[in-house]
Amino acid sequence: MNAGQRVQEYVDGVLSGDIVAGELQRRAVRRYVDDLKRARKKNAPFYFDTQTAEIACAFFPAVLIHSSAEFVGRPFELLPDQLFIVWNLWGWRRRADGTRRFRSCHIEAARKWGKTAFIAGLCLLAFLLDREARPEIYCTATKRNQSKLVWEEIDRFRVASPSLSKRLSVKASEYTIAKADRGIIKALGADGGGSDGLFPHFVTFDELHEWKTAAHLKLWAKLRTGSAARRQPFFATITTAGDDQSKLWLSERAYAVKVLNGDVQDDALFAFVLCLDDDDDIFDEDNWPKAQPHLGITAKWDDYRQLALKAASDEGTRRDFERYYCNRRVESVNRAISDIAWNLGGGDLPVLSGRIVHGGVDLGWRDDLAALGLCFPPRRAGEPYAIKAQAFVPADCKRDLTEQPIAGLIRSKHVIVTPGNTTDVQAIHAAVQEAREIYTLKSVAIDPNNARQFGTELVSKGIQTYEFGQQARNWNEPFREFLRLMAAGKISHGNDPLLSWCQQNLMAWTSGDGLMKPSKQASTEKIDPLVAVLMAFSEAMFYASRDGNTGDGPRVRIL
Numbered sequence: 001m002n003a004g005q006r007v008q009e010y011v012d013g014v015l016s017g018d019i020v021a022g023e024l025q026r027r028a029v030r031r032y033v034d035d036l037k038r039a040r041k042k043n044a045p046f047y048f049d050t051q052t053a054e055i056a057c058a059f060f061p062a063v064l065i066h067s068s069a070e071f072v073g074r075p076f077e078l079l080p081d082q083l084f085i086v087w088n089l090w091g092w093r094r095r096a097d098g099t100r101r102f103r104s105c106h107i108e109a110a111r112k113w114g115k116t117a118f119i120a121g122l123c124l125l126a127f128l129l130d131r132e133a134r135p136e137i138y139c140t141a142t143k144r145n146q147s148k149l150v151w152e153e154i155d156r157f158r159v160a161s162p163s164l165s166k167r168l169s170v171k172a173s174e175y176t177i178a179k180a181d182r183g184i185i186k187a188l189g190a191d192g193g194g195s196d197g198l199f200p201h202f203v204t205f206d207e208l209h210e211w212k213t214a215a216h217l218k219l220w221a222k223l224r225t226g227s228a229a230r231r232q233p234f235f236a237t238i239t240t241a242g243d244d245q246s247k248l249w250l251s252e253r254a255y256a257v258k259v260l261n262g263d264v265q266d267d268a269l270f271a272f273v274l275c276l277d278d279d280d281d282i283f284d285e286d287n288w289p290k291a292q293p294h295l296g297i298t299a300k301w302d303d304y305r306q307l308a309l310k311a312a313s314d315e316g317t318r319r320d321f322e323r324y325y326c327n328r329r330v331e332s333v334n335r336a337i338s339d340i341a342w343n344l345g346g347g348d349l350p351v352l353s354g355r356i357v358h359g360g361v362d363l364g365w366r367d368d369l370a371a372l373g374l375c376f377p378p379r380r381a382g383e384p385y386a387i388k389a390q391a392f393v394p395a396d397c398k399r400d401l402t403e404q405p406i407a408g409l410i411r412s413k414h415v416i417v418t419p420g421n422t423t424d425v426q427a428i429h430a431a432v433q434e435a436r437e438i439y440t441l442k443s444v445a446i447d448p449n450n451a452r453q454f455g456t457e458l459v460s461k462g463i464q465t466y467e468f469g470q471q472a473r474n475w476n477e478p479f480r481e482f483l484r485l486m487a488a489g490k491i492s493h494g495n496d497p498l499l500s501w502c503q504q505n506l507m508a509w510t511s512g513d514g515l516m517k518p519s520k521q522a523s524t525e526k527i528d529p530l531v532a533v534l535m536a537f538s539e540a541m542f543y544a545s546r547d548g549n550t551g552d553g554p555r556v557r558i559l
Helices: 003-016 023-039 050-063 080-091 115-129 144-160 162-167 214-225 247-261 285-290 301-311 315-325 339-343 406-411 425-438 452-460 472-487 497-505 528-542
Strands: 046-048 092-094 104-108 136-141 168-170 176-179 184-189 202-206 234-239 269-273 356-362 370-376 385-394 415-418 440-446 465-467 507-510 516-519
Touching (some): 003 023, 003 080, 023 046, 023 080, 023 247, 023 269, 050 115, 080 092, 080 104, 080 115, 104 247, 115 136, 115 144, 115 184, 136 214, 144 162, 144 168, 144 176, 144 184, 144 202, 162 168, 202 214, 214 247, 301 315, 370 425, 370 528, 385 406, 385 425, 385 497, 406 415, 406 497, 425 440, 440 528, 472 507, 472 516
Parallel strands (some): 104 234, 202 234, 385 415, 440 465
Antiparallel strands (some): 046 092, 168 176, 176 184, 356 370, 370 385
């Protein structure tokens, strides 16, 4: 049976329900069927080249030999869904010039699907069959050690195959494989540098859910923009699901879903997502093949069952099982405020003019975000607290103010751009004074480590000011109470976009003796406005107990 016949069996099985498949997988298959109909029209921008697709699919078992586990020494026989992917990626051609239709792919599957070997095979296929002059193939990941996994799999294929051994050789650098026409296959990590001047033909991005920092995004952008002069550049993303901190993955997954739903017609993107549907029970074995169609082959039923048993009684294991084995998004382990809790406070804010308010100021780094947070205590029992914030950033700071979400927040005036390259303290003073004129401002909390002078100036203007040291012992009680009230729907933020951004980045750090404080941990994004609000919330909690003057409570009044 040739590849085309096997692909048709797979298509028929998915659409009929004979093959267990999630909704996104079915949509990818329906898209293929619909595109075949589109291709018959005279004005279609693409066509399907069956001969090229057959050659590409035959390359795997004819050339590649496995070198690990129970598959060692056996030809790489593509499984049905893998065959469907290769069939699509190499079979679809642009009518204008005959080059590859798809210029990128977004592929998701659960662990043990065989991603490393499959990526390695795609790299070799592009390297040897695309007829590209001096092809540059890059296996990339957030760390070079991770990208080496794919490179090493390619090298094992080279060693195991006589035909590949003749055509490919390893250069002095352990990260580069060269061939006669001076093409290269190289492993790159965002931690290794050396990404300038690249001219990629084919790039794989491994485990996109880990691409989170500025260095990761820089490598992503350089590779995606460095191939403009190539005939048919290609960028392949193959990953498992991420969590709510996996910003790049969230963006790419959302766009892939739009393409599969038909909301966006992007003929250059191939999307294929294997995951349990949102309403599926993750403990129902019948659902597992939606995310892992290779159960019983590359993945073992016993492993799934054992982990599912533990996941039923352990929240951490449940999160891992849902994410890595069911390929569904989860919330980060230490995230302070869940989306569900945050959304409870999303209704319209009440009229706040004239109401009692407490403030908090976080000056942050001198060349980045600073913030004023406001907290309005309830007027009567049962009412929620209300919170607001405004941020300030110098125009000549190191942050790129044209990137989202900061650019949108600047347009909406939630972030104010001030002149120069350092924090404009006077702009924040003006904001405090404005709050004093609109509301009944009782007190402002400041961080004595970097805002003592700022606080002294407020006191000189008759504004009661309290030091708020950032130690966990000061944070523990107000932070825990804030989280408790948030979960109970007793904190109202009115869907403030600035605070909603910070909420996504806010983590909970716990000391060895059980004290809790807010943190952004390894995130490069900002939490300063929400931290300022939390300081203001602490003032709202403890102000009355001080009788306005005593200095009792977790902080010391500036005299």
